[in-house]
Amino acid sequence: MNIIPCSIKTLKGLYDISGVEVGQHFYWQIGSFQIHAQVLITSWVVITILLGSVVIAVRNPQTVPMDGQNFFEYVLEFIRDLSKTQIGEEYGPWVPFIGTMFLFIFVSNWSGALLPWKIIELPHGELAAPTNDINTTVALALLTSAAYFYAGLSKKGLSYFEKYIKPTPILLPINILEDFTKPLSLSFRLFGNILADELVVVVLVSLVPLVVPIPVMFLGLFTSGIQALIFATLAAAYIGESMEGHH
Amino acid sequence: MATAMMAAATTSCSPRRALLKPVASSSSAPPPRPRSLLKHLPGLVATAAAAAAASPLPALAAQIEKAKLFDFDLTLPAITIEFLLLMVALDKLYFSPLGNFMDERDAKIRAELGGVKDASEEVRQLEEQAQAILKAARAEIAAALNKMKKETTKELEAKLDEGRQRVEAELVEALSTLEAQKEEAVKALDAQIASLSEEIVKKVLPSA
Numbered sequence: 105m106n107i108i109p110c111s112i113k114t115l116k117g118l119y120d121i122s123g124v125e126v127g128q129h130f131y132w133q134i135g136s137f138q139i140h141a142q143v144l145i146t147s148w149v150v151i152t153i154l155l156g157s158v159v160i161a162v163r164n165p166q167t168v169p170m171d172g173q174n175f176f177e178y179v180l181e182f183i184r185d186l187s188k189t190q191i192g193e194e195y196g197p198w199v200p201f202i203g204t205m206f207l208f209i210f211v212s213n214w215s216g217a218l219l220p221w222k223i224i225e226l227p228h229g230e231l232a233a234p235t236n237d238i239n240t241t242v243a244l245a246l247l248t249s250a251a252y253f254y255a256g257l258s259k260k261g262l263s264y265f266e267k268y269i270k271p272t273p274i275l276l277p278i279n280i281l282e283d284f285t286k287p288l289s290l291s292f293r294l295f296g297n298i299l300a301d302e303l304v305v306v307v308l309v310s311l312v313p314l315v316v317p318i319p320v321m322f323l324g325l326f327t328s329g330i331q332a333l334i335f336a337t338l339a340a341a342y343i344g345e346s347m348e349g350h351h
Numbered sequence: 352m353a354t355a356m357m358a359a360a361t362t363s364c365s366p367r368r369a370l371l372k373p374v375a376s377s378s379s380a381p382p383p384r385p386r387s388l389l390k391h392l393p394g395l396v397a398t399a400a401a402a403a404a405a406s407p408l409p410a411l412a413a414q415i416e417k418a419k420l421f422d423f424d425l426t427l428p429a430i431t432i433e434f435l436l437l438m439v440a441l442d443k444l445y446f447s448p449l450g451n452f453m454d455e456r457d458a459k460i461r462a463e464l465g466g467v468k469d470a471s472e473e474v475r476q477l478e479e480q481a482q483a484i485l486k487a488a489r490a491e492i493a494a495a496l497n498k499m500k501k502e503t504t505k506e507l508e509a510k511l512d513e514g515r516q517r518v519e520a521e522l523v524e525a526l527s528t529l530e531a532q533k534e535e536a537v538k539a540l541d542a543q544i545a546s547l548s549e550e551i552v553k554k555v556l557p558s559a
Contacts, residue, residue: 129422137425144429151437158445165452173449180449199450200442208437239426247431299420 129237130229140237142226147234149219150211179207183336190340191347198343201251205244206336209235213298213328217305217321233298235331241295245287248339256346264346286342290335297331 130141161172169177183203187195215221216233224231234240256264268279301324308317 129419134425139425139429140422143426144433147430147433151433154437155440155444158441162445162449165449167456176445176449177453180446180453183446184450200438200446203446204434204438204441207441208434234430237426238421239423240430242423243427243430244434246427247434 128229130226140229140239142229142231143234143237143240146215146221146231147212147240150208150215150234153215154207154211179203186333186337187340190337191344194347195340198251198255198340201343202336202340205248205339206332209244209294209335210329210332212240213332214325216298216302217324217328232302233328235294235298236302238291238295241291242287244294244335245291248290248342249283249287251339252342252346255343259347267346290338294331294335297327301327 129143131138132141132144133139157172158176161176165173180199180203183206184195184199186206187199187202191198212234216236221231253264256267268276270279305317305321305324308320
């Protein structure tokens with residue numbers, strides 16, 4: 105008869121130690137809407153880190169780049185290269201979008217793994233990477249959709265919609281479906297990877313607090329970087345795809 | 352993962368509670384007779400278990416709320432706006448200025464490299480000029496050297512000639528003095544021969 109309470113107590117103990125608070129949010133009420141405060145706070149931190157480091161490093165560019173400027177020039181080269189490979193010669197106007205996408209996701213992901221958010225106690229929920237929340241990833245994915253529609257429409261006008269019946273009109277449903285699966289897969293890939301990564305680390309830490317989680321943490325850093333790269337690359341690829349003409 | 356398990360536990364527990372509650376309420380009804388008690392025994396055991404299980408569960412359920420993974424709200428537009436603002440800010444602070452700076456530097460370096468290529472043509476011309484000057488200088492020096500050599504040889508020959516002439520003159524003089532001495536000697540000898548022959552004659556022919 106005591107089995108159920110005992111096991112629940114044990115589980116609760118484990119739960120308290122591990123302190124996983126997935127899907128629990130610290131709400132702010134704005135008007136009649138609710139907002140996930142932990143996501144907003146961490147995203148502000150991420151934005152501050154980005155803007156701060158950029159301002160410090162690039163404020164006064166030197167002909168011969170030093171440490172910080174050198175790093176940011178490398179990053180810019182990397183982003184330009186990425187955009188150029190995916191979009192083609194007209195990549196110039198899209199560099200800010202792709203670059204911000206990559207940097208925001210990358211810094212968000214790494215902030216979840218590297219910054220000691222746990223130090224700051226919230227009344228409810230916990231601070232984690234902004235990309236740990238489905239709202240963020242869906243927002244980014246929808247922005248990507250809007251971006252590639254804008255790219256296609258501004259390049260080709262209304263004839264952009266001819267792509268829906270491009271190989272044959274039979275593919276029309278699939279082509280329309282693609283516009284929904286693209287943001288869906290983008291957002292869920294990022295969300296799932298980051299959430300799973302943080303969960304694996306937290307659960308491993310709760311089970312074996314020493315040594316064992318370290319490789320998983322490094323794996324998490326690797327995955328986070330790769331996810332940022334994948335998101336940015338796919339966004340650029342979609343934009344490039346909608347801009348290129350099927351002649 | 353632990354939370355997912357917990358969520359599963361709470362959700363799987365709550366329907367059981369709901370299912371068991373009617374039984375519990377029926378047991379609080381008029382006291383049953385022994386026979387019916389025997390008949391209700393499994394139900395009673397279940398009731399007791401439910402009573403034991405139900406007491407910690409509501410508290411726990413209150414603590415562990417259902418995970419809201421797909422909880423869309425104002426966060427989505429907020430993040431969208433934040434992202435757009437970040438994009439504009441990064442463009443103004445990072446992508447445009449540093450990109451332009453890098454492009455300008457690139458163009459400058461390319462121009463300088465081109466300039467260096469032109470300069471190499473100039474350098475080649477200068478080198479040719481230098482070679483020509485060097486050649487001329489060498490020819491001049493060779494000519495001067497030749498001239499000097501010739502002059503020196505001429506001078507030397509002149510000196511040699513002079514010396515030889517002097518030697519010859521001295522030789523002739525010496526020879527002529529020798530000749531003169533010889534003649535003198537011969538003369539003297541002649542005189543001696545005459546006197547001697549006279550003496551010989553005197554001696555041989557004393558009677559003369």
